[in-house]
Each structure stands twice: as C-alpha cells, then as structure tokens.
Amino acid sequence: MYGVCAGFMATMAAEHGEPYSSFPLHMMQYGAGGVGGWGSLCGALNGGAAVIGLFEQDKQRRENLIAQLFSWYETTVLPSYRPTKDSEPIPKSAAGSVLCHASVGKWCKLSGNEIGSQEMKDRCHRLTADVAAKTAELLNANLREPCKFAGLSAESKSCLSCHSDELHDTIGKMQCSSCHQQLSKEHPAVPDGLLKPSKAPRKSAP
Ligand code: HEC
Ligand code: HEC
Structure with a gap:
C-alpha cells in the first residue's frame, strides 16, 4: 500500500x-x-x-x-x-x-x-x-473517457444473480469459488463448470 x-x-x-x-x-x-x-x-x-x-x-x-x-x-x-x-x-x-x-x-x-x-x-x-x-x-x-467496468466473471455474475439481486443475503464481488468450493446437496443447480472442482477429493455420496 x-x-x-x-x-x-x-x-x-x-x-x-x-x-x-x-x-x-x-x-x-x-x-x-x-x-x-x-x-x-x-x-x-x-x-x-x-x-x-x-x-x-x-x-x-x-x-x-x-x-x-x-x-x-x-x-x-x-x-x-x-x-x-x-x-x-x-x-x-x-x-x-x-x-x-x-x-x-x-x-x-x-x-x-x-x-x-x-x-x-x-x-x-x-x-x-x-x-x-x-x-x-x-x-x-x-x-x-469515463471508466466502464467490463463485468464480473460468469461465475460471480451467476451466483450474485440470486444471492444479491433476489435473496439479498450476500455482499461483495470477490470470486465466490475462492472460498466456496462446494455447495450443499440442497443447493439449487448452478450451470456446469462454474464452480471449480474442490482440490480435496470429494467424499463419495452414501
Ligand atoms: C438459482 C439461484 C441461485 C444461484 C444461481 C446460486 N445460489 Fe446459492 N443459494 C440459493 C438458495 C435459494 C440458497 C438457500 C437459501 C439461502 O441460504 O439463502 C442458497 C444457498 C447458498 C449457500 C449456503 C450453503 C449451501 O451450500 O446451500 C451458499 C454458500 C451459496 N448458496 C453460494 C452460492 C454460490 C457460490 C453460487 C455460484 C456458484 C450460488 N450460490 C448460486 C440460490 C442460488
Ligand atoms: C474470502 C472468502 C469468501 C468469498 C470470496 C465469498 N464467501 Fe461467501 N461466505 C464466506 C464465509 C466465511 C461465510 C460464512 C460461512 C458460515 O456462516 O458458515 C460465507 C457465507 C456465505 C453465504 C451464506 C451461507 C449460509 O450458510 O447462509 C452465502 C449465500 C455466500 N457466502 C455466498 C457467496 C457468494 C455468492 C460469493 C461470491 C460473490 C461469496 N460468497 C464469496 C466466505 C467467502
């Protein structure tokens, strides 16, 4: 800084x-x-x-x-x-x-x-x-020329379309997958490929 x-x-x-x-x-x-x-x-x-x-x-x-x-x-x-x-x-x-x-x-x-x-x-x-x-x-x-923002990544845009615009339960524009690498089984479907697969091996489903 x-x-x-x-x-x-x-x-x-x-x-x-x-x-x-x-x-x-x-x-x-x-x-x-x-x-x-x-x-x-x-x-x-x-x-x-x-x-x-x-x-x-x-x-x-x-x-x-x-x-x-x-x-x-x-x-x-x-x-x-x-x-x-x-x-x-x-x-x-x-x-x-x-x-x-x-x-x-x-x-x-x-x-x-x-x-x-x-x-x-x-x-x-x-x-x-x-x-x-x-x-x-x-x-x-x-x-x-006044700065225009090129836009968020497809991932953040998609996550925020629900969590910011509809649910109002999330603040921020950071890359969501840098912290949320897996969503719960109950989570609504998100487009394939948006969340990078977690590096840790996934627990196999029961
Ligand atoms: C189609 C709308 C929708 C989209 C798109 C969406 N979510 Fe959600 N999400 C929900 C709803 C509904 C819940 C359950 C209610 C709640 O906790 O607000 C939820 C819950 C969550 C939770 C709580 C724990 C869990 O796993 O259920 C997290 C974390 C989360 N979402 C992150 C994300 C991330 C990251 C993305 C982008 C990859 C995303 N969501 C995209 C609707 C959405
Ligand atoms: C720097 C790490 C980090 C980033 C980046 C991040 N989150 Fe989170 N998020 C958290 C933490 C930590 C919590 C609190 C988890 C808890 O309460 O167990 C949380 C909570 C949430 C919740 C509420 C979960 C619940 O259990 O109700 C949602 C929804 C969510 N995040 C969505 C997003 C979305 C969408 C993005 C991208 C725009 C994002 N997060 C980016 C760390 C992050």
Whole structure:
C-alpha cells in the first residue's frame, strides 16, 4: 500500500508540488501484509484503491475503476514487472482472490518459497509495481473517457444473480469459488463448470 501510494505521490509532487509533497505517506504503512499482517485486502490493491479515491470523486466511476483493478488482479498471472533489464524473471501466479492471504499463499506454494522469505518479498515488490502501473493506466484512460467496468466473471455474475439481486443475503464481488468450493446437496443447480472442482477429493455420496 505504501509502495503504490509513494509512487503516485512522488510523481505528482515532482510535477505539482503541494499538497502531494507534504502528504503524510507514513499512514499507508498500515496496509502491509493485508492490513497490519492480517492477510485481508492485498496492500497493493488497497493503495491502488486509495489513489483512485484521491483522483476520482464520482461514486460510480470510482467503483468501476476499483472493479477493473480488482478483477484484473484476481485473474492476471503476475508479477510481470522486472526491476532492471537483467533481473531474473520469477515464478508467476494468478491470485484468484484480492486477499493477501490467498494471493501470497498461492504464490509461495507454487514457487516453493516460505511466507516471509526474501523471494516472497521480491514477488510482492514486483507485484506492487504492476498494480501501480495498472492503476495509472486506468486513471489515465478514465480522463479520456469515463471508466466502464467490463463485468464480473460468469461465475460471480451467476451466483450474485440470486444471492444479491433476489435473496439479498450476500455482499461483495470477490470470486465466490475462492472460498466456496462446494455447495450443499440442497443447493439449487448452478450451470456446469462454474464452480471449480474442490482440490480435496470429494467424499463419495452414501
Ligand atoms: C438459482 C439461484 C441461485 C444461484 C444461481 C446460486 N445460489 Fe446459492 N443459494 C440459493 C438458495 C435459494 C440458497 C438457500 C437459501 C439461502 O441460504 O439463502 C442458497 C444457498 C447458498 C449457500 C449456503 C450453503 C449451501 O451450500 O446451500 C451458499 C454458500 C451459496 N448458496 C453460494 C452460492 C454460490 C457460490 C453460487 C455460484 C456458484 C450460488 N450460490 C448460486 C440460490 C442460488
Ligand atoms: C474470502 C472468502 C469468501 C468469498 C470470496 C465469498 N464467501 Fe461467501 N461466505 C464466506 C464465509 C466465511 C461465510 C460464512 C460461512 C458460515 O456462516 O458458515 C460465507 C457465507 C456465505 C453465504 C451464506 C451461507 C449460509 O450458510 O447462509 C452465502 C449465500 C455466500 N457466502 C455466498 C457467496 C457468494 C455468492 C460469493 C461470491 C460473490 C461469496 N460468497 C464469496 C466466505 C467467502
């Protein structure tokens, strides 16, 4: 969170001076590790959304920008940023979730590194650069034409068509299957292929 916000503030301060040059940036350090190490919202996304909030005050456009940024993060194989031309590429993964807990956990499992390792930190630093660049790209495009959200994944759209629009028992737009991998036997049928099969072997029906 600090990394993304510091990148924007430094760039804006160099061009425009105040108020960017005296912004109390240290406040953004709370976002590290998914907010104070709680593994909730990825700090890079928290920073991107904060910067979006600074520059876009219209609610609908702001939410569209955040939705574009967050769904890109859930589905894109990252990190792609390389600090220098000669930097070694590192393993990449699609987070499937906006949560630090799942995003970092998945990458560590895939790359064989431990949580807290230098490799993990390098991955999060590069990811931070990717998120800052994406946020700038979206904000610049939004200046030319108001941001429209490309739309939720087919899965979330289908789940929310009942749970949000009809049942009003669910809030949020996160990828449902990142947590709900199996539904009860009583659950109404959902289109095939929407929920990824659970990695754990299913208990065979009695
Ligand atoms: C056709 C409408 C409909 C769709 C589509 C739908 N649900 Fe449901 N869902 C229900 C109803 C009705 C219940 C039972 C009442 C309740 O708990 O609100 C339910 C219950 C649930 C429950 C409670 C536990 C369980 O398994 O029954 C979860 C979790 C859930 N749905 C998640 C999802 C997810 C994730 C999706 C998308 C893959 C989804 N639902 C799609 C209608 C739907
Ligand atoms: C980060 C994990 C996570 C994500 C992502 C998530 N859920 Fe949940 N969901 C939960 C948890 C935890 C509960 C509470 C479960 C409980 O009460 O046992 C819950 C509860 C629910 C319930 C009520 C279940 C009940 O027993 O009444 C529904 C319906 C539901 N979620 C639907 C969805 C839908 C639809 C999506 C996607 C838009 C979604 N969830 C995304 C974790 C998640």
